[in-house]
Amino acid sequence: MKPNSGLTRFHNCFILRNGKIIKEDLWIRDGKIENPEQIFYVEQLEADVTVNCEDLLIAPGFIDIQINGGWGIDFSANSDNVEDGVKKVAKELLAHGVTSFCPTIVTSNKEMYHKTLPRIQKTQGNKDGATILGVHLEGPFISLAKKGAHADEFIQYPEKGLQSIMETYGSLDNVIIVTLAPELPGALEAIKGLTAKGIKVALGHSSASLAQGEEAVRSGANLITHLFNAMLPFHHRDPGLVGLLASSTDKQVFYGIISDGIHTHPSALRIACRTNPEGLVLVSDAIAAQGLADGHYSIGTQSVTMEKGRAYVTGTKTLCGSTAGLNECVATFKESTDCSTEYALETASLHPAKALGIDDRKGKLNFGCDADFVILHPKSLKVLSTWIAGECVYKSPSNGTANV
Structure with a gap:
């Protein structure tokens, strides 16, 4: 030897x-x-x-495809130090077993996208932080009726298809996922244009019917953003986007789901994983309050109070986002569904890698x-x-x- x-x-x-x-x-x-x-x-x-x-x-290392920030850093804040903020979160994520992630930017104005997107570059991970796979853009092409916490003044329609997308975002070089509502005017053409560029399209913040969701999948979409949240509730005559889990389309549809013990009931987790086990992707969907001690904070334009590890809009008991790490989501998911250890771990590694088409090398x-x-x-x-x-x-x- x-x-x-x-x-x-x-x-x-x-x-x-x-x-x-x-x-x-x-x-x-x-x-x-x-x-x-x-x-x-x-x-x-x-x-x-x-x-x-x-x-x-x-x-395999965990892959978080939807995370809005943490440790006081908000990726959607129009900051002059965006690079430093992303590096800080990338470093902290290592303690959660996260080896790759997609910094997520929610609905914002055009100037913010044009200023920030070129500065969050795809980066190989190392001792200084997890790999940055690309940015996940969640909005502004979403339904006003299902906007959730997104700022309604910035919501718009992709009426000119990919042209509207390009005009709003500018360069797409650092983008890996775009979440949009498929029922909007021009959405299907936008989906076709984005997927032709190799960008994954997720359906979310949407009032779409199942038929509209299926048409979006046929146009190239392959993801659902935070299943059950910011979409029509399941109805037996038209199950909406939730129905894509058991759709007759031949394509595997992946779906992000938040198993932080707060956002999704254990029964809903069980229904999802038993209906479409191969498509389930755990996401943290964590906000800037992740990793902060109990206390009062100003995060962007919002006042947030951390109390016993949960983030509330200050002065209320209204939850304002997840604060759980992806490793915690794995443990909670396993406990809630009584699934195997193998399956729980793959929902945070193999499944997101498949959803992004990078399972030839990651996950x-x-x-x-x-x-x-x-x-x-x-x-x-x-x-x-x-x-x-x-x-x-x-x-x-x-x-x-x-x-x-």
């Missing part, structure tokens, strides 16, 4: 691969996951570094994939360490395993 191979071997561990948790070593080289048979029998190499995992669980621990993973306690699923491209980028202070 030859030394100085650049190989790292994770030994005495359980790994999640192909939907099963198995006892097997994980081999890493040059930021990728390696096939040990190639190493042993063809190259005849041995590892430079061996990590004893002491029976801990290794799972899996298959040979040749990016070595983005998280080491967890096998029962509590507590994040003990986070790794990007084979580099340890976060280690829990309470991690009792010295070698991990």
Whole structure:
């Protein structure tokens, strides 16, 4: 065997691969996951570094495709320091096991998009923060009736299709997802134009019927934004966008869902995952109050009070967004649905990777994939360490395993 191979071997561990948790070593080289048979029998190499995992669980790194900010940072704030804010959140997310994310910007004015979008660039993750896959633009092409907390003065229709999109956003180079309401004038043409550019389209903040949703899917949309929230409630004669979970369209429709223990009832989580298990994508949808201690804050133009870990509009008991990390959402989802550990972990890794079309390299621990993973306690699923491209980028202070 030859030394100085650049190989790292994770030994005495359980790994999640192909939907099963198995006892097997994980081999890493040059930021990728390696096939040990190639190493042993063809190259005849041995590892430079061996990590004893002491029976801990290794799972693909979590991918958050909808997160509005955290730790006092609001991605939709028209800030001159937007780059610094995104970097701060990217760094903090490592403690949640998040190795990749999509900074999300809600309905804003045209000037904000033109100023901010060029400055949130797709970035490979490292010890300074999680990978930025691209921006998720949630609005302004949404239904006024289902605007939720979005500012109605900035809502508009994509009447000229992709031209309206381009005029509003400017450059789309750093964009990976656009959420829009499919029933709006020009929406279907906008969907076709966006998907032709390789941008994923999510349906949300919408009063669309099931027929309108199905037409949007046929036009190229493949996602639903925060299922059950900001859309028509399920009705047996017209189930609306919720009906896409059991639609007759041949295309797999993915859907984001918030399992923070507050926004979606456990029964609704169970209905969704049993109806369309392959499409479920856990999202944090966290706001700037995520990670803040109890107290009073000004976030953008809104006064927010954190009380026992929940964010309220100051002076009320009105919740103003999620404050749970994606790792917490995984644990809550598993408890609420009594699903397998394998499935719970894949809803925050494999499924979002599939939804974005990047599962050839992320969301899996298959040979040749990016070595983005998280080491967890096998029962509590507590994040003990986070790794990007084979580099340890976060280690829990309470991690009792010295070698991990």
